[in-house]
Amino acid sequence: MKRRSLLKAMALLPALPLLGHAPLSLAQAIANSVTPLNKPHRDWRDLLTPDAYAVLFEEDTEAPGSSALNQEKRDGTYIxxxxxxxxxxxxxxxxxxTGWxxxxxxxxxxxxxxxxxxxFFPRTEYHCARCGGHQGHVFDDGPKPRGERWCxxxxxxxxxxxxxxxxxLRS
Incomplete structure (x- = not known):
């Protein structure tokens, strides 16, 4: 492993608990490392709908049952x-x-x-590791084997x- 890669991986170690509940190996941390964007939230306003901006950068929540993605059943990736x-x-x-x-x-x-x-009670909010956009909350009432619900x-x-x-990727 090159010195630069090792230093980059070591810099990620304090953040590993923030990357998800499952611990990552050093190799996974290097492979999955995401470089955060240094882009002010206001710059995203021109690229997003007002509703998307409110959720992503003002930590709003959409109404339950309002997303067409609730019915999405095809194979693919959510970005x-x-x-x-x-x-x-x-x-x-x-x-x-839940409606989400x-x-x-x-x-x-x-x-x-x-x-x-x-x-008024603690929840775990999660956000995109790249742009910092708010996505939702993770709860411990999901299906086995992990028991997680990423809402x-x-x-x-x-x-x-x-x-x-x-x-x-947008920059």
């Missing part, structure tokens, strides 16, 4: 609506009955997390069918 980073694989989507698209796990290394006390705002995602090419 961040702002920067296009792949966040979820379709095989990890399931019907939670729900997943059993994200793509490793593509989410950051923080504690959220907006409803996502549909407006914060774009679905790309397996038959389509993923768009280039």
């Amino acid at each position: 961040c609506a702002a920067c296009y980073l792949p966040l979820f694989a379709s095989q990890d989507k399931y019907e939670s009955g 698209p729900s997943f059993t796990q994200p793509i490793a290394g593509h989410m950051g997390q923080k504690r959220d006390f907006k409803l 996502n705002n549909g407006v914060a995602l774009r679905f790309i069918a397996a038959s389509e090419s993923l768009p280039e």
